[in-house]
Amino acid sequence: MSGSGAQNAMIFFLIFVALTLAITWWAARRTQSANEFFAAGHRITTTQNGLALAGDFVAASAFLGVTGIAALSGFNAIVFAVAMTVAWPIMLFLFAEPLRALGKYTFADVIEYRLGNSRIKGWTALVTIVSVFTILTFQMAGAGAVIKLLFGFSYSLSVALIGAFMLVYVLFGGMIATTWVQIIKMVLLLVITFLLLGLVLSNFGWSPSAVLGAAAERSGAKVLGPGGMPPLELFALGFASTIGVTSLPQVLLRFYTVPDPGVARRSLLLASIIIGCSVIMFVFLGYGIMAVLGPDAVRAADRGGNMAVPLLADHYGGGLLLGFVGAVCFATILAAVCGILLAGSAALAHDFWIGVVRGGQANDAEEFRVAKIATVLLCLGGVLLAILVEGQNIFVLSAISATIAASTIFPALILSLYWRGLTYSGTVAGLLVGLGGGLVLLYLGPLVQIQMLGRTSAIVNLGAPAIITCPLSFIVTWLVSLMTDPGVSPKRYEEITERTGAGWQS
């Protein structure tokens, strides 16, 4: 990055850091219990939670990734945009209200209640930690690369810096600070997207069709229609993205920050609307970048297209705009890792320690203390692992996270809420088969074999194994449930039906 760009980025970055640290200081005085640490005291409003949920999703992968894919190859971006957006209304229809009505801090609360067995939380904590830890590492490695590029620090120092900020925000400010950092970032991101879209459109006489035409002229009309990816692979990726996004632990955690199921429902609608409109803008912005800069320039800066937006900013506004975009990219990643860290901490402290080790019998002060210890441990682990994976293809880690969520959390939640016959053994079997099967297929697949280990071919040619492991987990849970004793499960199913949704107030 040019010298003035780095300087401007530093200024914007310092403003953002000062603002968020002030918020953390304010939030820290309100974070004196586990309830405030994990769920912001259940006092987040509809608008705040809607923005924060959207912010969780519109992180680096959606903002830089979708625009990048559109700028490089055009059409596939709209398929990913659709796949990821569809997940949000589905979460609203099936998960939002029952999860908020029946749980305290985590999705595992509902599954535990349904099965009447606290040991299940050990298994859900395991899958949560695997999912959270891989995505944490992936985001930190991405952030390290961005900071290295922006400020010229070494990669290790960049990752350590992100880790330090993340730890301060989460440790002292908990969910309150995490939510506000996410809200500020989401607003900044919308501002920069509108600004860049305006600049692109003004270049083409404010005609969206002219932008698409110019993109097609540069790269051929094929970028406006499907192609360029094997059909089965595209289908499997679409399926994995949709199901994976509905069950990400850091997103489910936000359902508990609001006062009641009604607010959870309305905030999820707001989030869906913001996300739907954002991804359409990102795809279009990507076509704009293809039209203005051409895919070759984008590919030259980064093979995966992740630098498309910063390049466009540099093209239009030089150092000042580039600095602003750089700071927003940094804020995006920082806000995302805070939520992920909190989700991991909740799984360790609330689900594993309090739920399993202490059998649910511990006071709030102990839970708060354990949560802080878990936060520090996860943060240190994430920093170390992110430093170790430098130079690896980080999308492998992101695929692990979505695959695990789709093959474990999704089946367990759907069956807990909507199937009378579920048993404890069935749930455990489904979680383990989903986790093990997902990891094995990922290891044998092209992401690990070709991109990570550099082999010429994969043992199993399937990039998104969730299309197999998600149904497999459902089938295993069903079969094992048929053969084992349900215990209190059927009775609890009636209670869940009754307490879910309309008319029920905590």
Added chain:
Amino acid sequence: MASNDDSNPHASASLEAARRQRRIGWTMTLILGVIYFTYLFSVVLAPEAMSIPIGGNLTPGLLLGVGVIFAALILATFYVVQANRNDADAARRS
């Protein structure tokens, strides 16, 4: 909180409302799923048809993609309006 006792008229009113809510949730999921998979299959199986230029530089693939996103948002809005009304009804009756 609603009690489990079916002889309690408040409980059965809230149970009925809850069941209706779950039914609507699954209906919406099904409709959205059909729309989404129809789109995904069209893109995967009929790429040529999805690439025909229509009206300037737009293609059915792009237009329908945006259409699926808007359809999802319309279904979500409908669901929330319905659920809010359901809530209000249940609150009035109990």
